Amino acid sequence: MADLDGSNYDYVIVGGGVAAAAAVDGIRQLDDSGSVLVLGAEADGPVYRPDLSKKLWLDESSSLERSALLDGQDFDLRIGTEVTSIDPAAHTVQVTSGATVTYGKLLLATGASPRTLDLPGSDRIMYYRNASDYRRLRELAGEDMPVTTVGGGYIGAEITSALTQNGVRVTMIFDEELVQQRLFPESIAQLVTDDFAGHGVRLLAGETVSGGELADDRVGIRVGDGSVIEAGAVVVGVGVVPRVELAEAAGITVDDGVVVDEQLRTSAPDVYAAGDVASYLDSLLGRRRVEHVDSAEKMGKHAGRNMAGADEVYDYTPIFWSDLFDNGYEAVGDLDSRLDTVEDWNADRTAAVVYYLRDDVVRGVLLWNVWDSSDRARDVIARSRDGKLGRGELIGAIPTS
Numbered sequence: 001m002a003d004l005d006g007s008n009y010d011y012v013i014v015g016g017g018v019a020a021a022a023a024v025d026g027i028r029q030l031d032d033s034g035s036v037l038v039l040g041a042e043a044d045g046p047v048y049r050p051d052l053s054k055k056l057w058l059d060e061s062s063s064l065e066r067s068a069l070l071d072g073q074d075f076d077l078r079i080g081t082e083v084t085s086i087d088p089a090a091h092t093v094q095v096t097s098g099a100t101v102t103y104g105k106l107l108l109a110t111g112a113s114p115r116t117l118d119l120p121g122s123d124r125i126m127y128y129r130n131a132s133d134y135r136r137l138r139e140l141a142g143e144d145m146p147v148t149t150v151g152g153g154y155i156g157a158e159i160t161s162a163l164t165q166n167g168v169r170v171t172m173i174f175d176e177e178l179v180q181q182r183l184f185p186e187s188i189a190q191l192v193t194d195d196f197a198g199h200g201v202r203l204l205a206g207e208t209v210s211g212g213e214l215a216d217d218r219v220g221i222r223v224g225d226g227s228v229i230e231a232g233a234v235v236v237g238v239g240v241v242p243r244v245e246l247a248e249a250a251g252i253t254v255d256d257g258v259v260v261d262e263q264l265r266t267s268a269p270d271v272y273a274a275g276d277v278a279s280y281l282d283s284l285l286g287r288r289r290v291e292h293v294d295s296a297e298k299m300g301k302h303a304g305r306n307m308a309g310a311d312e313v314y315d316y317t318p319i320f321w322s323d324l325f326d327n328g329y330e331a332v333g334d335l336d337s338r339l340d341t342v343e344d345w346n347a348d349r350t351a352a353v354v355y356y357l358r359d360d361v362v363r364g365v366l367l368w369n370v371w372d373s374s375d376r377a378r379d380v381i382a383r384s385r386d387g388k389l390g391r392g393e394l395i396g397a398i399p400t401s
Ligand SMILES: Cc1cc2nc3c(=O)[nH]c(=O)nc-3n(C[C@H](O)[C@H](O)[C@H](O)COP(=O)(O)OP(=O)(O)OC[C@H]3O[C@@H](n4cnc5c(N)ncnc54)[C@H](O)[C@@H]3O)c2cc1C
Pocket: 014, 015, 016, 017, 018, 019, 020, 039, 040, 041, 042, 046, 048, 049, 050, 051, 052, 053, 081, 082, 083, 084, 109, 110, 111, 112, 128, 129, 130, 155, 243, 246, 274, 275, 276, 277, 290, 291, 292, 293, 294, 296, 319, 320, 321, 322
């Protein structure tokens, strides 16, 4: 591809993840000839991240190549190219080399970056987000090389489950009393915790990490009481923050994410945002930001269509899902165990629907080992919001089998 400097594109997409890939699809649905440039900072190319903690460990037919995003479509792609600034008035972006590109429409799909802990720099300590993290963990983790995971949330729990199923001994350090306690009501968090322990995971609950130390082929993680947990690799999953720096520096409105309107437009003309970075207006739940792939896909595609002239209102409440050993779930809306919950279990207590309520209005639905019911979950949230489904009517509202 020719030098970028001075080039001019109808559409420029900053970020090369799920939202970006979907945006290209969205643009191409309406505009098959406009020029599209995707600028992605990840040097080894973006992958479908859910595979990094599930399929690539559990399904032998999967591979990093198959998880790659953005292959073979009709657009220009620059990976390993970070956008350093945007100028909405001039309709330009600048990249690390200093090159400037002019755009007609711009999409910010910069995603989120992991929160970090005060630990020494080492390629044995991973915040686990991209293909090189996966490759490195594959190299390091093995039956004779234990791994420590830090954080009892989504990433910590999924990686722990995946590694354990690959015969790796895992110690999981987390500050709650139970695994995924911020997400699940106590009954399910307890069940998950027991399941992890039953699979041989060493659980260090209620512990905070106070530092780390490096030896030749080991990393020691120090916990509250001063003891040190040694492993060949450490995976830290303690949450992410939206990558809003470019928007902020350009004077675009930011409030826990880049704020977009119903058409996914930011406060700057011709600049849109989608995916983990975007704070959007959910028609069921109000303004929120979602860090999940279904949201990034739907929002990315919608933003692409709107950039190409569709001008449609975004009206979608996404799902998310996870697999933990033999259990799995889908969920819609806000899953926050501080909300009030109503639990509806099946007879043998292997599956449940959990409703999360604020002021007796359903904000979220967890479908625990219950499948193909996300549309019903959205319907429950809508009817509850509209006062058509009372708290007392929730049991049985979604079948548990
Ligand atoms: C290991 C793992 C497993 C996951 N599993 C699930 C799951 O099972 N289900 C689920 O729903 N979600 C899952 N997620 C979350 C999901 O992957 C994210 O919600 C999704 O990737 C968000 O897509 P995005 O395009 O908004 O952002 P990202 O995928 O983060 O992509 C943003 C891209 O923008 C690039 N970028 C940022 N700033 C710049 C810049 N200035 N210039 C150029 N490029 C830039 C970044 O390098 C990155 O490549 C998982 C995440 C991880 C890390």
